[in-house]
Ligand SMILES: NC(=O)c1ccc[n+]([C@@H]2O[C@H](COP(=O)([O-])OP(=O)(O)OC[C@H]3O[C@@H](n4cnc5c(N)ncnc54)[C@H](O)[C@@H]3O)[C@@H](O)[C@H]2O)c1
């Protein structure tokens with residue numbers, strides 16, 4: 427299998443997202459002159475982390491495997507504090523390194539611990555979910571959740587490199603694979619319509635690592651993210667478009683106490699954002715329907731409970747794009763024409779949400 431390299435960041439601090447198989451051989455050069463390497467991974471994913479540990483040990487590093495709880499349960503202040511203690515007990519210095527292995531939850535946590543330990547040590551990310559490869563491990567956003575909201579604590583801390591071994595994907599449960607498709611479809615709607623065409627051409631194949639367009643979908647989504655992030659590393663402008671569907675999506679995750687897959691919540695959030703764009707006269711019903719058709723064709727949800735609205739509305743007030751009491755949403759003015767909608771009225775919000783419940 428060939429290897430693809432996609433550069434991210436400004437020229438002086440550029441790193442590669444490497445996609446293919448056998449890519450772990452690049453790990454030692456990315457870890458560099460560290461003596462110790464912490465390998466942070468979900469406790470149930472020892473099998474997936476073992477090759478990472480093996481490559482590092484063979485290269486002579488002292489490897490400290492650091493298993494953490496699975497999924498969102500890892501993205502807590504308590505787990506981060508426990509990792510800081512473990513690093514402290516092993517006397518990790520600024521020349522040591524952190525490797526994050528697993529889905530987006532594990533790499534967000536690992537990146538956050540790397541960002542905060544000694545005010546920042548080197549990290550390398552080895553995403554093993556579709557979502558991790560196309561989105562979470564790319565771009566330097568790291569963080570944890572708090573009871574008040576999703577990713578409310580975090581830092582921008584670009585990794586030294588991202589290694590996406592496509593051979594890890596077949597063991598991923600289909601439901602988690604499908605979650606990753608939401609971020610791929612997001613990249614299609616905000617920037618690369620070919621992604622939408624490819625999913626429409628073979629929705630069934632899109633849900634499988636063996637699908638005929640899988641490699642192209644993965645690489646196109648990474649390129650969208652790499653391109654956007656490279657021009658706006660700290661989200662002072664265009665990077666906000668990557669938050670399409672996330673304002674309501676994060677509120678759904680909080681309402682579900684972080685037990686709802688991120689990609690599924692983002693899928694619902696994208697339908698909401700599309701409805702909001704329709705309600706405010708930006709796009710027509712056809713483009714909204716295309717969201718529903720594409721998302722549901724791969725098994726993603728497109729509606730949510732009507733009675734949840736008050737809780738969701740409240741949760742959206744801590745969205746990072748909000749300014750004071752003014753909510754700001756990423757919407758579309760057309761396919762691949764993202765824009766910011768600032769301060770929609772309560773009537774517009776409730777009308778858009780009603781359409782997401784199927785009660786419109
Ligand atoms: N930092 C960012 O820019 C960014 C972008 C998008 C999403 N995220 C975050 O990513 C998280 C979601 O990531 P996710 O969808 O990868 O979920 P996840 O990390 O919870 O992983 C999903 C499940 O798959 C398992 N798993 C991982 N790799 C596997 C493999 N190869 N085989 C079998 N099982 C495997 C995990 O253990 C977990 O149970 C959310 O917390 C979200 O906020 C961050």
Ligand SMILES: O=C(O)C(=O)C[C@@H](O)[C@H](O)[C@H](O)COP(=O)(O)O
Nearest residue numbers: 561565567576577665668669672746
């Ligand atoms: O990288 C970004 O920027 C994104 O917004 C990508 C999102 O898919 C991702 O879920 C991100 O973690 C959301 O960021 P947040 O700042 O809203 O927490």
Ligand SMILES: [Zn+2]
Nearest residue numbers: 609672688692
């Ligand atoms: Zn996301």
